[in-house]
Amino acid sequence: MSLPRVKVVVLGGTITMAPSAQAGITPTLSGEALLAQIPSLKEIASLDVVTPFLKPGASITLTEIAELAQGFAQDDADGIAGIVMVQGTDTIDETSFLIDLLYQGHAPVIVTGAMRGAHALSADGPSNLHNAISAAADPKTRDLGCLVLLNEELHTAANVEKMHKGLVSSFQSPNGGPIGYFLEGRLRLLRRPQSRPNLRLAASSFPTVCIAKPCLDENPALLNALPSLGYSGVVVEAMGVGHVPGQVLDALHALTQSLPVVLASRVTGGPVYTNTYGFPGSEIDLIKRLGLIPAGWLSPQKARLLLTLCLASGMKKDDIESAFAQFDPR
The missing domain is CATH 3.40.50.40 (Rossmann fold)
Incomplete structure (x- = not known):
């Protein structure tokens, strides 16, 4: 039996950051390097990984996200089972919502990242990435649009917010809580979100x-x-x-x-x-x-x-x- 196809798009963020020659950590690891840390992924999905750029989440632009959403629509038309977008947590609450507004495909888009750098003690990136890929490959997330998965919790893009500057439990949905959890190696979906708005929004340019x-x-x-x-x-x-x-x-x-x-x-x-x-x-x-x-x-x-x-x-x-x-x- 063939494995589901999952596309992994790595944009940078803390999950890719390692100590630099200067002070502090900076985006360093490519998508291939991140996946190499998790050998068990080969048993979950057939993976296509791309790294369009590596930058902090705060520097991502609306145009970049709109272009990614267009690409995701093509991936969906090509029969991909799911998509994982990996980025900095500073703007996950915004980018996930923007994708949810622009992307109308059937394949889920799961956004994840990390609160701790790749070389930190108890780095949360590999676990978050493993769980996000598992969720993207799971038929239960099909037709749910863009979702956010960190710290074993699955959130809708419209509800999730970054609630703490540094804790791994930073992402929460203050109004209603997560819709599911990743426990014992599998996604447990507690409830399906209400139907997604049908707005048919354009994105050729962005007024301020x-x-x-x-x-x-x-x-x-x-x-x-x-x-x-x-x-x-x-x-x-x-x-x-x-x-x-x-x-x-x-x-x-x-x-x-x-x-x-x-x-x-x-x-x-x-x-x-x-x-x-x-x-x-x-x-x-x-x-x-x-x-x-x-x-x-x-x-x-x-x-x-x-x-x-x-x-x-x-x-x-x-x-x-x-x-x-x-x-x-x-």
Whole structure:
């Protein structure tokens, strides 16, 4: 019986990093070098490995991810069983969501990485890579889109967040938890995620979208300056369930006259509210009077990506609102 085919795409990140001639660790190991550390993989899947580049996760671009998503679609059409993308953990919460928005194939895309360098004591990279490849080869993940697997936990791209700067347990899904675990050498899928949004988003170019974070006693000067800085949209990273200081309301109102403005929150757990608080600067005031678009359960950085793709696809405000509403199940 032939083994399932899995493509492994290595982009760099801590999982590939080793001590350099200078201080600290830097991306060093190719995809072939990573796989060579795990001989048991030959019993799990037939592997194709590519290393398009080696860079830190923070330096990956939207264009690079969009090009990878197009390649994944072709891999899916060619009959690949699954795809594993290996990268730096700084942006896994963003790149996985971007792929999930752009890629509509049947073969799963499993994103993984490591919190410890390749030469660290108890490096977590080999285990994460082994488990991700196993999950990509497992028929249970077919048609689930892009998923994230680290620390034996399987997460959906829309929900996963990096919650700690250094622990191997850094990646969590604050709203609902992981959908499965890799235990005793196999994937145990507890539940299937809800159906994936059908947005048909384009990615030929990427307009710039800003995340603005009003804090205690915020000065509105930055918000006032945004239209002159070339941004095409704004995500407001508000407080609590979706509140901002009263002194920035005039600036936000001016922004909504020329740009789509999305309302997200700096608080990780829970959705942006839409109909509870009614004071100036509350979510009701921002959504109903000023016209901000609620981000639902999406984090500010994921709301930025969705708004970027909506604008790239030529959507107007009503269509953008409908797109975001798909991430706020009711």
